[in-house]
Amino acid sequence: MRAVQVLVDGFAISSLYGLAAVGFTLIFGVSGVLNLAHGGIMVVAAIVAWAAAGEYGLGTYAGALIGVAAGLITAYATYLVVVRPIQRSRAIRPEETEIFVLTGTLLWGIMIQVGMAYLFSDNPVTVRPLVAGVVNIFGVRTPTNKILIAVIAWAVIGLLWLLVNRTRTGKALLGASMNPRGITLLGYELTQLYLIAWTIYGILAGIAGVLLASFLGVGTNNTGQLTASAFSIVVLGGLGSVSGSLIAAYVVGYLETMTAYLIAPTLRPIPALILLVLVVYVRPQGLLGRR
Amino acid sequence: MSFFRSRLFWIAAVIVVIAALLPFWLSAYLLGILTAAYYFGVFAMAWDLLFGFAGEVNFGPTFLIGLGAYTAAILNANYGLPILVCVIAGAFSAVVGGILLAVPALRLRGPYFGLVTLVAVLLLQNCIVIFAGITGGEIGMTVPDVLSIDADVNYWYALAFLVLCAALLYGLSRSAVGLILQASGQDAVGAAALGFNVTKHKIAAFCVSALFSGTAGAMLIFYMGTASINTVIDVSIAVQIIIAAVLGGRRTILGAALGAVFLIVANEFLRPLGQLNTFVVSAVALAVILFFPDGLIGYALHRSERE
Numbered sequence: 052m053r054a055v056q057v058l059v060d061g062f063a064i065s066s067l068y069g070l071a072a073v074g075f076t077l078i079f080g081v082s083g084v085l086n087l088a089h090g091g092i093m094v095v096a097a098i099v100a101w102a103a104a105g106e107y108g109l110g111t112y113a114g115a116l117i118g119v120a121a122g123l124i125t126a127y128a129t130y131l132v133v134v135r136p137i138q139r140s141r142a143i144r145p146e147e148t149e150i151f152v153l154t155g156t157l158l159w160g161i162m163i164q165v166g167m168a169y170l171f172s173d174n175p176v177t178v179r180p181l182v183a184g185v186v187n188i189f190g191v192r193t194p195t196n197k198i199l200i201a202v203i204a205w206a207v208i209g210l211l212w213l214l215v216n217r218t219r220t221g222k223a224l225l226g227a228s229m230n231p232r233g234i235t236l237l238g239y240e241l242t243q244l245y246l247i248a249w250t251i252y253g254i255l256a257g258i259a260g261v262l263l264a265s266f267l268g269v270g271t272n273n274t275g276q277l278t279a280s281a282f283s284i285v286v287l288g289g290l291g292s293v294s295g296s297l298i299a300a301y302v303v304g305y306l307e308t309m310t311a312y313l314i315a316p317t318l319r320p321i322p323a324l325i326l327l328v329l330v331v332y333v334r335p336q337g338l339l340g341r342r
Numbered sequence: 343m344s345f346f347r348s349r350l351f352w353i354a355a356v357i358v359v360i361a362a363l364l365p366f367w368l369s370a371y372l373l374g375i376l377t378a379a380y381y382f383g384v385f386a387m388a389w390d391l392l393f394g395f396a397g398e399v400n401f402g403p404t405f406l407i408g409l410g411a412y413t414a415a416i417l418n419a420n421y422g423l424p425i426l427v428c429v430i431a432g433a434f435s436a437v438v439g440g441i442l443l444a445v446p447a448l449r450l451r452g453p454y455f456g457l458v459t460l461v462a463v464l465l466l467q468n469c470i471v472i473f474a475g476i477t478g479g480e481i482g483m484t485v486p487d488v489l490s491i492d493a494d495v496n497y498w499y500a501l502a503f504l505v506l507c508a509a510l511l512y513g514l515s516r517s518a519v520g521l522i523l524q525a526s527g528q529d530a531v532g533a534a535a536l537g538f539n540v541t542k543h544k545i546a547a548f549c550v551s552a553l554f555s556g557t558a559g560a561m562l563i564f565y566m567g568t569a570s571i572n573t574v575i576d577v578s579i580a581v582q583i584i585i586a587a588v589l590g591g592r593r594t595i596l597g598a599a600l601g602a603v604f605l606i607v608a609n610e611f612l613r614p615l616g617q618l619n620t621f622v623v624s625a626v627a628l629a630v631i632l633f634f635p636d637g638l639i640g641y642a643l644h645r646s647e648r649e
Binding site: 085133136137140142143146147149150151153154155157158159161162165166168169275279282283286290317318320321324325327328331332335 | 393399446449450452453454456457458460461462464465468471472528577578581584585588617618620621624625627628631632634635636
């Protein structure tokens with residue numbers, strides 16, 4: 052009974068973690084950017100979806116779409132206002148670009164967090180479930196919404212897989228992540244590929260934000276924690292490896308759920324953190340990382 | 343260069359004298375803000391030694407600060423040890439923490455090490471919440487002893503401590519050791535090929551940074567009279583330290599201290615803006631990173647070098 056509950060709950064939260072982390076790892080793989088404003092983008096999508104659906108009375112579905120659009124716009128802003136100027140700056144030496152992108156996106160994330168708290172409030176918001184009702188799975192009453200979230204998450208990940216592996220653009224993205232110079236020699240415009248990667252990332256982060264808000268509720272105070280969890284899942288799975296991130300998302304999701312159910316809810320994040328430190332010590336490239 | 347150094351020395355001396363005389367015409371409230379800002383300056387300088395010179399991306403300066411602060415607070419509140427012993431013990435435990443951090447730093451690079459430091463902060467924070475019995479948990483703990491109840495005296499303590507740390511760290515950064523650190527931070531293989539022991543110097547850098555962070559953390563809690571996660575450990579404090587150091591200028595040590603004082607004072611003056619205060623400060627810091635990546639002091643130094 053409890054085992055089933057852990058399985059069901061863990062599956063739902065893990066697929067959300069996976070969805071959020073896949074975009075993060077994609078951006079790193081293609082353009083080498085670790086976006087520490089990640090949580091901020093998810094929070095924008097969640098709060099805008101909530102406001103559009105509730106405050107402005109546009110309904111749950113329209114609200115969710117507007118939320119995803121808001122996430123996409125924020126992702127573009129992150130790239131155009133913060134990341135690209137740093138990458139192109141002549142005053143910053145190439146070997147220091149990475150730390151500047153980290154610091155810059157960190158500051159940008161704080162600006163998003165504080166700005167959203169000012170415009171709305173720092174109370175956590177919960178988007179209304181996309182579907183109502185409960186389903187009985189082996190004696191565990193599960194909200195249909197939870198199942199729908201897992202299904203949407205996997206559908207989006209599946210679409211992403213098709214896009215990357217089965218289309219020309221996707222293959223170009225893959226190429227850019229393996230060898231940026233090689234792909235430019237083949238006549239692809241690197242800037243354009245980066246923009247495409249950020250578009251995909253914005254949509255993924257937006258969907259993850261909206262779904263998370265309808266599952267657990269999201270507040271501006273979660274920004275840092277959301278970034279940290281995506282960051283650790285991605286490092287655990289191996290930076291730049293999409294399938295690694297998905298596996299890591301399930302490891303972390305189930306580890307957290309099991310700790311919360313079987314030991315104590317207060318200890319929820321700790322085993323995952325310890326596992327992360329161990330993996331980073333023993334196998335710095337992560338589970339499926341290249342390098 | 344020696345002319346410039348002497349000019350820098352005189353500028354610093356004038357600033358210190360003016361700062362030392364401030365208690366005669368500033369209110370106790372403003373002095374309190376500056377006192378906290380000076381301890382903050384030490385945090386930022388210690389971070390700059392690790393990042394600017396040793397090239398280690400440390401997202402968790404508050405791990406070292408928190409270790410020092412909480413060791414001192416626990417010894418003082420639960421065992422009643424005198425302040426001096428507590429501060430020394432705090433500094434010692436921070437150095438142990440520094441060595442713990444140095445071990446992964448020797449194996450990992452860039453974002454991986456950054457993540458480990460971040461996780462170290464989160465683990466420390468969780469440990470404090472779990473062992474709430476002796477640490478006070480999320481509420482924090484009250485420390486019975488304080489450095490002084492007089493605002494002026496507290497201010498002079500903090501200023502003297504800042505000046506001492508600044509002199510030591512600046513001297514270290516200009517010494518042969520500082521150059522070797524800088525070399526091993528920028529090209530570890532190259533530095534090792536020249537016969538320098540990179541491992542030894544990096545561990546030393548971690549120990550020195552931890553020593554100053556831990557001592558400053560311990561002093562800070564004896565100034566404030568309380569130790570809590572929100573004041574010495576939270577990731578947002580770590581972010582502020584990083585902003586301060588980058589704002590002032592990396593690889594300058596003194597810039598980090600000025601950046602910290604500027605940041606805290608600016609925060610205070612923007613207080614009427616309410617919630618937007620942090621927004622404005624972050625936006626200014628972001629603008630500095632985008633337009634003057636060398637920081638304020640770094641920009642001034644480079645200009646004077648070019649002239």
